[in-house]
Amino acid sequence: MKIAIVYHSGYGHTAEQAKAVAKGAESVAGGIVKLIAVGDNETPWDELDSADAIIFGSPTYMGNVSAPFKKFMDESSKVWMARKWVDKISAGFTNSASQSGDKLNTLQGLAVFAAQHGMIWVGLDLMPGNNNSKGSVEDLNRLGSFLGAMAQSNADQGPDNGPIASDLKTAEHLGKRVATLTARFK
Amino acid sequence: MKIAIVYHSGYGHTAEQAKAVAKGAESVAGGIVKLIAVGDNETPWDELDSADAIIFGSPTYMGNVSAPFKKFMDESSKVWMARKWVDKISAGFTNSASQSGDKLNTLQGLAVFAAQHGMIWVGLDLMPGNNNSKGSVEDLNRLGSFLGAMAQSNADQGPDNGPIASDLKTAEHLGKRVATLTARFK
Amino acid sequence: MKIAIVYHSGYGHTAEQAKAVAKGAESVAGGIVKLIAVGDNETPWDELDSADAIIFGSPTYMGNVSAPFKKFMDESSKVWMARKWVDKISAGFTNSASQSGDKLNTLQGLAVFAAQHGMIWVGLDLMPGNNNSKGSVEDLNRLGSFLGAMAQSNADQGPDNGPIASDLKTAEHLGKRVATLTARFK
Amino acid sequence: MKIAIVYHSGYGHTAEQAKAVAKGAESVAGGIVKLIAVGDNETPWDELDSADAIIFGSPTYMGNVSAPFKKFMDESSKVWMARKWVDKISAGFTNSASQSGDKLNTLQGLAVFAAQHGMIWVGLDLMPGNNNSKGSVEDLNRLGSFLGAMAQSNADQGPDNGPIASDLKTAEHLGKRVATLTARFK
Numbered sequence: 001m002k003i004a005i006v007y008h009s010g011y012g013h014t015a016e017q018a019k020a021v022a023k024g025a026e027s028v029a030g031g032i033v034k035l036i037a038v039g040d041n042e043t044p045w046d047e048l049d050s051a052d053a054i055i056f057g058s059p060t061y062m063g064n065v066s067a068p069f070k071k072f073m074d075e076s077s078k079v080w081m082a083r084k085w086v087d088k089i090s091a092g093f094t095n096s097a098s099q100s101g102d103k104l105n106t107l108q109g110l111a112v113f114a115a116q117h118g119m120i121w122v123g124l125d126l127m128p129g130n131n132n133s134k135g136s137v138e139d140l141n142r143l144g145s146f147l148g149a150m151a152q153s154n155a156d157q158g159p160d161n162g163p164i165a166s167d168l169k170t171a172e173h174l175g176k177r178v179a180t181l182t183a184r185f186k
Numbered sequence: 187m188k189i190a191i192v193y194h195s196g197y198g199h200t201a202e203q204a205k206a207v208a209k210g211a212e213s214v215a216g217g218i219v220k221l222i223a224v225g226d227n228e229t230p231w232d233e234l235d236s237a238d239a240i241i242f243g244s245p246t247y248m249g250n251v252s253a254p255f256k257k258f259m260d261e262s263s264k265v266w267m268a269r270k271w272v273d274k275i276s277a278g279f280t281n282s283a284s285q286s287g288d289k290l291n292t293l294q295g296l297a298v299f300a301a302q303h304g305m306i307w308v309g310l311d312l313m314p315g316n317n318n319s320k321g322s323v324e325d326l327n328r329l330g331s332f333l334g335a336m337a338q339s340n341a342d343q344g345p346d347n348g349p350i351a352s353d354l355k356t357a358e359h360l361g362k363r364v365a366t367l368t369a370r371f372k
Numbered sequence: 373m374k375i376a377i378v379y380h381s382g383y384g385h386t387a388e389q390a391k392a393v394a395k396g397a398e399s400v401a402g403g404i405v406k407l408i409a410v411g412d413n414e415t416p417w418d419e420l421d422s423a424d425a426i427i428f429g430s431p432t433y434m435g436n437v438s439a440p441f442k443k444f445m446d447e448s449s450k451v452w453m454a455r456k457w458v459d460k461i462s463a464g465f466t467n468s469a470s471q472s473g474d475k476l477n478t479l480q481g482l483a484v485f486a487a488q489h490g491m492i493w494v495g496l497d498l499m500p501g502n503n504n505s506k507g508s509v510e511d512l513n514r515l516g517s518f519l520g521a522m523a524q525s526n527a528d529q530g531p532d533n534g535p536i537a538s539d540l541k542t543a544e545h546l547g548k549r550v551a552t553l554t555a556r557f558k
Numbered sequence: 559m560k561i562a563i564v565y566h567s568g569y570g571h572t573a574e575q576a577k578a579v580a581k582g583a584e585s586v587a588g589g590i591v592k593l594i595a596v597g598d599n600e601t602p603w604d605e606l607d608s609a610d611a612i613i614f615g616s617p618t619y620m621g622n623v624s625a626p627f628k629k630f631m632d633e634s635s636k637v638w639m640a641r642k643w644v645d646k647i648s649a650g651f652t653n654s655a656s657q658s659g660d661k662l663n664t665l666q667g668l669a670v671f672a673a674q675h676g677m678i679w680v681g682l683d684l685m686p687g688n689n690n691s692k693g694s695v696e697d698l699n700r701l702g703s704f705l706g707a708m709a710q711s712n713a714d715q716g717p718d719n720g721p722i723a724s725d726l727k728t729a730e731h732l733g734k735r736v737a738t739l740t741a742r743f744k
Contacts, residue, residue, distance in 0.1 A: 062638070063518070063670040064622065067629040073620045080620070086311050087367070098500040098516025104476040105670050108294055111307070112621040112663050115332035118311030120367065121297070125272050125304030128470040132528040144470020146301035146435070156504040181273070181306065185371050248445045248452070249484040249704070250436065257439040266434070284686040284702020290662040291484050298435040298477050314656040318714040330656020332621070342690040458683050459739070480666055483679070487704035490683030492739065493669070497644050497676030518673035553645070553678065557743050 001183055004048050005175075006036045007057030007093075008069040012159030014059045014095045017151045020168040021055055021093060024175025031179045039068035043075065053089035053182040054119070055175070056110045060094045063102035065109055073113055086118035089182045092148035093171055095163055097155035099143065107147040120185075122178050123147045126170065140173065142166050149174040187369055190234050191361075192222045193243030193279075194255040198345030200245045200281045203337045206354040207241055207279060210361025217365045225254035229261065239275035239368040240305070241361065242296045246280050249288035251295055259299055272304035275368045278334035279357055281349055283341035285329065293334040306371075308364050309333045312356070326359065328352045335360040373555055376420050377547075378408045379429030379465075380441040384531030386431045386467045389523045392540040393427055393465060396547025403551045411440035415447065425461035425554040426491070427547070428482050432466045435474035437481055445485055458490035461554045464520035465543055467535055469527035471515065479519040492557075494550050495519045498542070512545065514538050521546040559741055562606050563733075564594045565615030565651075566627040570717030572617045572653045575709045578726040579613055579651060582733025589737045597626035601633065611647035611740040612677070613733070614668045618652045621660035623667055631671055644676035647740045650706035651729055653721055655713035657701065665705040678743075680736050681705045684728070698731065700724045707732040 003025045009015035018035060025033045034047050048054055058069035065073070079085060092110035094103050111121050123146050129139025136142075143150040149171045153162030163171075189211045195201035204221060211219045220233050234240055244255035251259070265271060278296035280289050297307050309332050315325025322328075329336040335357045339348030349357075375397045381387035390407060397405045406419050420426055430441035437445070451457060464482035466475050483493050495518050501511025508514075515522040521543045525534030535543075561583045567573035576593060583591045592605050606612055616627035623631070637643060650668035652661050669679050681704050687697025694700075701708040707729045711720030721729075 062631045062635060063674055064628065064631070064667045067625055067632045070622065070628040071625040073622070074625045077620060083311075083313075096516075097503040099502055099514065100472045100476065100522060101500065101503075101516040102476060102518065102670050102674070104298075104472065104474060105480075105667060108298075108477075109622045109663060109667065111297055112290075112294075112333055112660050115307075115309035115334075116621055116660070118309070118332075121301075121307040121309070123301035123304070123307070125269075127269075128473065130471055131469040131473070131524075132526045133533075134528075135526070142471065144468075144473040146304075146474065147298055148301075150472060152503075154504045154507070156506075161505075248449060249488050250442065250445070250481045253439055253443040253446045256436065256442040259434045259436070260439045263434060282702075283689040285688055285700065286658045286662065286708060287686065287689070287702040288484050288488070288662060288704065290658065290660060291481060291666075294663075295436045295477060295481065298474050302435050302474070314659065316657055317655040317659070317710075318712045319719075320714075321712070328657065330654075330659040332660065336658060338689075340690045340693070342692075347691075455683075455685075476670075480670075483669055484662075484666075484705055487679075487681035487706075490681070490704075493679040493681070495673035495676070495679070497641075499641075518676075519670055520673075 001030050001186055002032045002051045003053045003179055004034045004036055004051035005055045006038055008039045008066050010059055013153040013162055014057055016159050017093055017095050017163055017171045018057050020171035021175035024172035025179040027176055028179035038072040043072055049084045052186055053178050055091045055178055057093045058106060060096035060101055060103045060106040063105050065106050080117055088119050089122055089178060089185060090114035090119035091122045091174060091178045093174060095151040095153055097153060099152055103150045111147055122181055124149060124174055125177060138166050140166060141170050187216050187372055188218045188237045189239045189365055190220045190222055190237035191241045192224060194225050194252050196245055196252060199339040199348055200243055202345045203279055203281050203349055203357045204243050206357035207361035210358035211365040213362055214365035224258040229258055235270045238372055239364050241277045241364055243279045244292060246282035246287055246289045246292040249291050251292050266303055274305050275308055275364060276300035276305035277308045277360060277364045279360060281337040281339055283339060285338055289336045297333055308367055310335060310360055311363060324352050326352060327356050373402050373558055374404045374423045375425045375551055376406045376408055376423035377427045378410055380411045380438050382431055382438060385525040385534055386429055388531050389465055389467050389535055389543045390429050392543035393547035396544035397551040399548055400551035410444040415444055421456045424558055425550050427463045427550055429465045430478060432468035432473055432475045432478040435477050437478050452489055460491050461494055461550060461557060462486035462491035463494045463546060463550045465546060467523040467525055469525060471524055475522045483519055494553055496521060496546055497549060510538050512538060513542050559588050559744055560590045560609045561611045561737055562592045562594055562609035563613045564596055566597045566624050568617055568624060571711040571720055572615055574717050575651055575653050575721055575729045576615050578729035579733035582730035583737040585734055586737035596630040601630055607642045610744055611736050613649045613736055615651045618654035618659055618661045618664040621663050623664050638675055646677050647680055647736060647743060648672035648677035649680045649732060649736045651732060653709040653711055655711060657710055661708045669705055680739055682707060682732055683735060696724050698724060699728050
């Protein structure tokens with residue numbers, strides 16, 4: 001079983017989130033996990049075509065996926081034509097400085113993109129955290145997201161300080177969930 | 187394998203689409219298919235809780251799911267709390283009079299709803315039809331939808347005249363696809 | 373100048389948010405503000421038809437507007453046919469227990485709905501709060517929303533304890549902004 | 559009154575749509591219209607900062623704005639920080655080969671983007687065309703869009719053959735509407 005995590009990170013926060021997703025996926029027996037950063041480098045399309053699952057990650061910039069990640073999405077139109085990703089498992093994650101920060105729009109865009117490729121979409125299966133008087137930002141799924149994993153990192157701090165632990169654990173949970181379901185589906 | 191199709195239909199067009207989805211699901215060996223109309227009747231929650239896949243269908247009214255279907259969605263919050271639908275396969279379809287008619291907003295809402303329930307989302311795996319000089323409204327997926335199945339029915343015609351054959355075949359394809367993937371996943 | 377605020381509230385939290393929007397709108401000279409709750413009562417369509425601006429508010433239930441609010445939206449199809457709301461100013465707000473809670477999907481649905489009516493959409497003009505190391509939940513626009521005003525209320529607390537002050541101030545800001553722009557537009 | 563139309567076009571179809579929007583805007587007395595293509599060239603930010611209205615246009619690629627247009631959006635974060643576009647009128651248009659083709663997702667992304675900038679969003683005020691037994695693809699708003707103007711161009715034909723006349727007239731209508739409302743607002 002091979003799981004590819006393809007992401008863009010502008011300042012390193014989304015890269016931390018991607019590593020957490022990878023950690024979760026690797027915790028499932030029998031999984032080979034490939035972390036693939038897009039943007040400056042040539043995309044290794046073969047790695048994606050041979051994966052059983054592809055997890056997409058992008059920062060939310062101006063309410064949507066980043067331009068470098070969109071470039072990857074546009075370039076995937078050749079793969080789309082060839083229907084190479086049909087029936088693969090897919091999922092998504094995103095980070096931004098704002099709590100909500102229109103991150104849902106990014107996840108919706110990723111889900112629509114995966115659907116164009118004929119992929120199967122897996123979201124989080126977590127109840128929302130930090131939504132009651134006993135909750136805190138330490139809760140798993142503290143941002144209350146379901147279509148994919150959200151993380152929040154302060155605008156004035158580097159990737160050493162964000163995303164915070166709960167967001168990374170939420171990302172890890174997504175990775176584990178995708179790997180578990182991919183194993184079952186395969 | 188049990189597949190439930192839960193839908194609302196105001197004038198009968200979406201009911202025709204639901205029947206086509208059911209026909210597609212039934213064409214796969216080993217599938218028991220339940221067609222469940224919501225709105226006036228009590229929802230048979232047990233039928234949904236015991237299904238392996240639930241396909242959601244609603245007309246698009248004012249750019250979103252219909253109020254009766256939303257009532258069903260809101261009432262499912264008890265099931266949501268109990269996490270009864272986690273890991274079930276899900277999918278969606280919608281009909282409206284306009285060609286585009288903001289139907290994507292309805293499908294996005296259904297995908298977000300399924301994600302809240304921890305379900306796995308299956309879209310269409312079809313290339314778009316009627317998008318080139320040789321295409322026509324007779325093409326499969328003639329509206330170019332991917333997150334789910336779209337249909338269009340003229341505002342001045344009853345369910346005898348719409349959705350047209352290509353839209354019903356597209357709905358049938360979705361039902362068959364969901365049943366095939368559910369069998370594989372199970 | 374007349375500004376109508378039409379909303380549904382299931383447990384009272386969104387009603388508090390609606391009152392804050394009204395307070396902001398009333399702070400602008402020359403404005404008559406009408407707070408209209410939908411759900412149990414007959415909708416006073418004349419009040420809406422004669423308004424210069426209509427602000428829509430709904431809790432986010434299962435990732436979308438509530439069923440009673442959707443019922444109001446569906447019933448507005450008669451007004452839509454008659455094009456009575458074309459060129460009116462519009463805006464939206466929503467409350468839920470989760471921080472993000474798919475509230476953006478609700479606001480997107482409201483914006484699409486207003487566009488169907490030919491209305492002009494006004495969002496927030498605030499920078500995001502609580503998005504840096506010196507920020508807190510006390511910040512204006514602490515949830516980082518732009519298409520409309522978001523509020524969060526704990527699931528285990530009544531409307532006396534939520535939405536919190538910063539969310540109510542954000543709602544008030546939206547009301548003031550809509551009234552100011554409506555005056556200018558009129 | 560100055561109206562800027564900023565767009566990206568990969569194969570020329572969206573450029574035709576942009577020209578139609580410009581034609582509509584120019585038909586309103588007192589309007590100076592600037593057509594600005596982004597992608598290869600440096601964006602003339604001053605032209606945008608001094609405009610009273612900005613209309614955004616992008617092809618829909620893989621269900622979202624094109625990467626070159628997203629690059630423009632990301633680069634506008636400096637303008638966003640400086641709040642230079644607050645209270646400007648905004649609108650959007652998009653073209654793709656499919657009839658629906660997930661174009662709504664592109665328009666939703668543009669509306670969220672404009673809201674982040676504190677802009678006021680103007681959609682179409684047209685009833686849907688081609689949605690009844692007497693309708694045809696020659697109708698204005700034949701795709702049934704409201705948040706902005708949609709166009710469809712066959713995948714195997716160049717910009718000489720698409721978008722078709724009705725889609726260009728719909729785009730022209732949007733340009734005229736934006737100019738009319740901008741004049742009134744100013």
